[in-house]
Amino acid sequence: MKSGEGFSIEVQETSAATKGKAPLIPTPLPPPRPEGWGKGIAILDLILRICAVVATLASTAAMGTSEETLPFFTQFFQFQASYDDLPTLQFFVIAMALVGGYLVLSIPFSIVTIIRPRAVGPRFLLLILDTVALxxxxxxxxxxxxxxxxxxxxxxxxxxxxxxxxxxDFCQKVSGSVVGSFIAVVLLMVLVVLSAMALRRI
Amino acid sequence: MKSGEGFSIEVQETSAATKGKAPLIPTPLPPPRPEGWGKGIAILDLILRICAVVATLASTAAMGTSEETLPFFTQFFQFQASYDDLPTLQFFVIAMALVGGYLVLSIPFSIVTIIRPRAVGPRFLLLILDTVALxxxxxxxxxxxxxxxxxxxxxxxxxxxxxxxxxxDFCQKVSGSVVGSFIAVVLLMVLVVLSAMALRRI
Incomplete structure (x- = not known):
């Protein structure tokens, strides 16, 4: 009979343990946020990142191929304009190519944050490098x-x-390229703010 | 005897509830971080912000007062250079004055984050506006x-x-002003990353 009592007590204990016991946890921590929010931000991040890649590479390509030769020439000159003539436009091509390359390489990290919405490392890396790219x-x-x-x-x-x-024609192409770069800038600004929002919500 | 058994079971239950029950909590939440970390970041934020204010206002003032009149003149011309002559430098003065004004106005928010290191609103506001200012x-x-x-x-x-x-002299002053603006840019980049770090640690 004594051993039988022991067994019945054990069963009771298990059922008590599966009951709710909220007031016994010392400090009431806020409930963990749903994963869906972080995943949604990560998917939006990936979409905006791809848009930024397109804007950056298109503007780089437009600038890099901007060239115009006028249909007349004198004995000494052939009138020709290219982005090579202006060091600032050369800098533009190099810098935008770097940003485009970075954005392409950052897509795998963005996919990692979709698969693991609570991973802090990739998001923080993306935020720092996005700021530099911006x-x-x-x-x-x-x-x-x-x-x-x-x-x-x-x-x-x-x-x-x-x-x-x-x-x-040269000026028109170069102007279009500059507009493309500003679209990329706006997208990168949104990406930085999104990363910060995601870091907060994890 | 039946009712006595019932009471003893109840007592067992209570003692089981006060025992440790770590494995029964579904997800082990990390302990809340100490407030010191957030406070340290907030103080660093304030110091860097004041440095950025100084850099921005100094570079604005240097550009705004850059003017040179050559000591010779012809019948028709007096040779004079000022930042007014170049629309880009006018834009520089206006934009840097705006950034300087924003940075001064943001100092109270930075102080709020020192007093309340766990406040999310001011930090997030600062992060967004810092990105725009950057x-x-x-x-x-x-x-x-x-x-x-x-x-x-x-x-x-x-x-x-x-x-x-x-x-x-004009060129030298303008160049110095541009260098000042780049110092402000670097400080703003650090401020953005610091805000993100603080948001993570709250």
């Missing part, structure tokens, strides 16, 4: 914009003449 | 750098001549 893309875009503005309007105070009257 | 400061600095480079070196392909042979 700065690089912004500086390239702004510097090119300053030069394109000068090519369009010239500056009478410094005797820098506009060249877009002669090289209209 | 983009604005970078674009201003890069555009001005492109123009200053042109003023120093000129560009033979587009017949834009260097003006720094004539206006040496």
């Amino acid at each position: 700065t690089l893309a912004t500086s390239a875009g702004a510097a090119a914009a300053a030069i394109v503005y000068l090519a369009h309007n010239g500056n009478p105070n410094t005797n820098w003449l506009a060249i877009c009257q002669q090289f209209g | 983009t604005l400061a970078t674009s201003a600095g890069a555009a001005a750098a492109a123009i200053v480079y042109l003023a120093h070196n000129g560009n033979p392909n587009t017949n834009w001549l260097a003006i720094c042979q004539q206006f040496g």
